[in-house]
Amino acid sequence: MSILDFAGASQATISFVTNYGHRLYSDDFVRQLDQVFGSPTALANGANFFENQANPILVSEFFNLALTFEDASFDGALVWDSLQFIASPLLQTVVAKLHRMLRPGASLFALFNTEERIENISTYAYRIQDHRTIQMTARSQRKPAQIFNNRSLEKLFQDFSSVKFFLTRDRLREVIVKR
Amino acid sequence: MSTQPARPIETRPEPVRGGAAIIGKSVVLKGQIYGREDVTIDGEVEGTVELQEHRLTIGPNGKVVATIKAREIVVIGTVQGNIETREKIEIRKDAKVVGDIRTARIVIEDGAYFKGSIDIVRAEAPKPAAVPPKPQPVASAATSSSPAAAASAGDIKR
Numbered sequence: 540m541s542i543l544d545f546a547g548a549s550q551a552t553i554s555f556v557t558n559y560g561h562r563l564y565s566d567d568f569v570r571q572l573d574q575v576f577g578s579p580t581a582l583a584n585g586a587n588f589f590e591n592q593a594n595p596i597l598v599s600e601f602f603n604l605a606l607t608f609e610d611a612s613f614d615g616a617l618v619w620d621s622l623q624f625i626a627s628p629l630l631q632t633v634v635a636k637l638h639r640m641l642r643p644g645a646s647l648f649a650l651f652n653t654e655e656r657i658e659n660i661s662t663y664a665y666r667i668q669d670h671r672t673i674q675m676t677a678r679s680q681r682k683p684a685q686i687f688n689n690r691s692l693e694k695l696f697q698d699f700s701s702v703k704f705f706l707t708r709d710r711l712r713e714v715i716v717k718r
Numbered sequence: 719m720s721t722q723p724a725r726p727i728e729t730r731p732e733p734v735r736g737g738a739a740i741i742g743k744s745v746v747l748k749g750q751i752y753g754r755e756d757v758t759i760d761g762e763v764e765g766t767v768e769l770q771e772h773r774l775t776i777g778p779n780g781k782v783v784a785t786i787k788a789r790e791i792v793v794i795g796t797v798q799g800n801i802e803t804r805e806k807i808e809i810r811k812d813a814k815v816v817g818d819i820r821t822a823r824i825v826i827e828d829g830a831y832f833k834g835s836i837d838i839v840r841a842e843a844p845k846p847a848a849v850p851p852k853p854q855p856v857a858s859a860a861t862s863s864s865p866a867a868a869a870s871a872g873d874i875k876r
Contacts, residue, residue, distance in 0.1 A: 560838075562835055570831075
């Protein structure tokens with residue numbers, strides 16, 4: 540199987556996935572968002588990180604860097620908490636691209652913060668230690684584009700065949716979406 | 719005027735160096751590198767690098783835009799291109815690698831940037847030594863219906 544991982548390369552996740560004989564495609568999606576929409580050049584015109592996500596030139600630059608895969612390339616995607624840092628309408632475009640990149644029956648795993656009245660949320664580096672353990676190492680605090688509830692998540696993934704939610708510790712909502 | 723016999727020019731053999739060939743940090747090289755010894759690249763290389771039985775080290779100043787094949791690779795600098803190693807690749811903490819990797823083993827340190835796919839290619843188990851075929855009577859092999867026996871029969875006929 541081919542698995543897409545947005546958390547950036549880590550030894551633990553690479554070993555976990557490849558030990559099962561799967562192919563892993565690794566990328567640091569949030570870093571790419573920062574690289575395009577949060578670069579000093581992009582911020583120089585006074586627009587902030589989220590406002591830049593509506594700039595068509597920057598959006599085009601972003602899609603030259605990220606999600607440059609053919610349709611039906613993956614059997615699974617680990618997007619972790621990255622979707623929280625994308626504003627509409629870019630978010631819908633990213634989810635539509637993920638839908639196209641996944642094969643029918645493929646699964647997508649995402650995490651969303653559950654705290655509704657909060658300015659900044661913690662971001663983590665996610666590593667799969669074993670089939671029961673995900674190691675979360677705090678990276679920084681950052682502002683989310685929006686806070687999602689079950690209804691907004693169902694709407695976001697409306698083109699997928701099923702969406703399942705699980706409340707976890709650390710004020711996170713685990714979401715498993717089936718293509 | 720005295721004449722002296724010409725003294726033979728002394729030639730000292732170059733000291734044998736055990737280390738790798740080094741492409742220094744001020745060197746820019748475009749083309750194909752094919753080697754039968756370990757190589758360290760600390761400069762800029764564009765093209766292809768092939769060291770099938772040896773180790774390639776891309777040093778902290780190394781910038782390589784190339785397709786790379788080697789027995790073992792250590793990346794401390796920057797690589798853009800597909801990488802194939804027979805044994806192992808190590809991506810150190812400040813390294814940046816963009817490209818697809820096929821390898822038997824990978825070691826990636828925290829802080830390294832990697833964008834691309836990883837295919838772990840399991841090393842092939844050594845093939846067992848060929849067992850010499852037992853001589854069989856032609857008549858019994860030819861009358862057997864099992865595929866193995868049929869193959870033996872074919873061998874015998876040949």
